[in-house]
Amino acid sequence: MTPLKINNFSHMKTIYFYLLTGLLALGVISCNSSNARNNDNNNNPQSSTTTNFEKVALPYETDALEPVISQQTVELHYGKHHQAYVDNLKKLVVGTKFEDADLETVVKESDGAIFNNAGQILNHNLYFTSFKKDGGGEPTGRLGEAITEQFGSFEKFKEEFNAEGGAVFGSGWVWLAKDDSGKLSIHQESGGGNPITRGLTPILGFDVWEHSYYLDYQNRRGDHLKEIWKIIDWETVGQRY
Numbered sequence: 325m326t327p328l329k330i331n332n333f334s335h336m337k338t339i340y341f342y343l344l345t346g347l348l349a350l351g352v353i354s355c356n357s358s359n360a361r362n363n364d365n366n367n368n369p370q371s372s373t374t375t376n377f378e379k380v381a382l383p384y385e386t387d388a389l390e391p392v393i394s395q396q397t398v399e400l401h402y403g404k405h406h407q408a409y410v411d412n413l414k415k416l417v418v419g420t421k422f423e424d425a426d427l428e429t430v431v432k433e434s435d436g437a438i439f440n441n442a443g444q445i446l447n448h449n450l451y452f453t454s455f456k457k458d459g460g461g462e463p464t465g466r467l468g469e470a471i472t473e474q475f476g477s478f479e480k481f482k483e484e485f486n487a488e489g490g491a492v493f494g495s496g497w498v499w500l501a502k503d504d505s506g507k508l509s510i511h512q513e514s515g516g517g518n519p520i521t522r523g524l525t526p527i528l529g530f531d532v533w534e535h536s537y538y539l540d541y542q543n544r545r546g547d548h549l550k551e552i553w554k555i556i557d558w559e560t561v562g563q564r565y
């Protein structure tokens with residue numbers, strides 16, 4: 325009987341050992357999975373926190389461009405439309421290779437919804453920094469010389485630019501861009517297009533989406549395009565050439 329008791333006691337110890345080991349293992353697994361969940365929460369937020377996709381600060385008051393562009397249009401266009409592109413992109417890039425990319429890389433390498441929103445952030449950052457209170461006049465310096473040399477005169481350039489902008493079918497942009505040699509060209513882009521996807525540098529872009537002019541000019545896009553030259557900040561635009 326004694327050996328049996330010893331055997332039983334030994335058996336019980338073995339069972340107890342495995343039970344204890346099992347409980348410890350479960351505890352460890354439980355701790356790990358709880359940590360994993362915490363890590364997931366930290367690594368997969370609802371929206372990217374990168375600062376690469378932000379709106380540029382508006383370099384003037386929202387009423388500074390009146391009467392060419394009304395305060396209401398600036399507040400809606402910059403405050404709501406532009407903000408929506410930023411909010412959309414930050415959600416769309418989560419879990420993609422673009423999550424921490426710089427904005428221009430996203431525009432050059434993406435397509436679909438990511439491209440549309442990234443393109444519009446780049447476009448509107450350039451657009452809203454192309455104006456100033458009491459702007460207008462003619463470009464001077466290297467850009468002014470290049471425009472005169474390549475288009476004949478500033479007036480001829482404006483005519484061609486407005487004709488291209490007026491002819492964009494539906495929502496889009498008209499851009500003045502340059503290549504690496506400094507050659508200027510005018511391009512229509514639909515949707516959120518930007519000439520950087522053609523390997524060019526954007527200099528000046530007019531937004532011809534209806535949201536940019538409809539409150540002030542209704543269907544008269546051509547009138548808006550004629551007026552907008554009165555608020556161009558040629559010093560800032562010229563630095564892009």
Ligand code: MN
Binds near residue numbers: 536
């Ligand atoms: Mn717009």
